Ligand code: GDP
């Protein structure tokens with residue numbers, strides 16, 4: 231999971247890496263208040279997960295609250311390479327003497343961590359590397375030993391960072407590496423890592439990718455995840471471990487596996503309908519999962535009919551059907567269900583469905599038939 235800059239900086243601060251003090255703002259008024267609190271010159275920064283915000287006009291230096299408010303009004307809602315700005319980070323302006331680059335990633339082939347450092351930060355590092363490969367220095371780090379003091383100093387010297395800042399720069403690299411390891415990151419990239427007029431090393435940008443498979447070790451990361459889900463139905467689905475994406479049609483789609491759900495979407499549009507959502511219940515779905523899925527859909531007012539398309543592998547079709555029938559009996563579902571199942575225990579499942587078949591629970595033999603029936607029912611309602 232990729233974090234926003236302000237989230238990455240929060241983690242950096244916890245790991246002992248210096249970052250400018252700042253505040254999140256979602257309105258021009260909040261940006262003004264943040265600037266008043268911070269005092270002096272501030273930088274208004276668009277929080278979108280794409281590089282080159284500076285060039286795109288998403289980063290503006292402001293002399294004070296008035297200007298911060300005006301810049302915030304201009305940046306909020308801006309489209310930066312397809313990412314709409316909903317949130318800003320207002321931070322104290324830094325006194326930049328030099329801009330460096332530093333990153334830590336996994337080098338899977340080498341089975342080691344890889345540090346990359348350059349004295350030419352602040353710009354597109356791929357362009358720097360293409361133009362002058364020696365300007366970016368790399369170093370493999372044994373994950374068991376970690377980044378030693380000696381190695382960090384070597385990186386600083388080889389990359390040609392300012393001599394006067396060498397000790398602090400090496401310490402900053404070690405703190406960043408500490409964050410990379412202890413927070414289970416796939417990537418930590420700081421561009422620019424700056425040298426200030428006071429001789430301090432400060433992370434001015436933060437690109438952090440967390441390994442979501444390690445979330446069980448970091449319960450506090452859930453708060454980061456929440457910042458991404460604006461849609462309340464998506465948030466509810468996520469709470470139930472379901473993958474829900476809102477679309478703009480009227481047929482609710484429930485399937486197991488992204489591939490199956492996508493082909494179901496295609497079929498629905500092929501027969502002239504439009505999907506209201508994409509709901510993937512994942513592998514091994516049982517009764518509880520189906521109940522949760524249907525409950526999530528009851529919160530989506532644009533749903534007119536629901537198409538359930540399940541392929542049983544590890545998932546057992548009879549269990550899924552038990553869940554559907556149970557949910558239909560207790561949840562008072564506001565729309566009809568069309569159900570198509572195949573695979574493990576499909577015979578048993580079909581027999582169960584045949585017993586309860588009605589105008590509210592409609593069995594279908596094939597995907598196409600299911601799509602046609604669901605589209606028809608959505609139009610009727
Ligand atoms: P990116 O363009 O999305 O990578 O955004 P960055 O956060 O890296 O900012 C781009 C550039 O804006 C930096 O390289 C700096 O030159 C400039 N910048 C960002 N914050 C400050 C600041 O506090 N003070 C000053 N003077 N410049 C800043």
Ligand code: MN
Pocket residue numbers: 282421422435
């Ligand atoms: Mn940057």
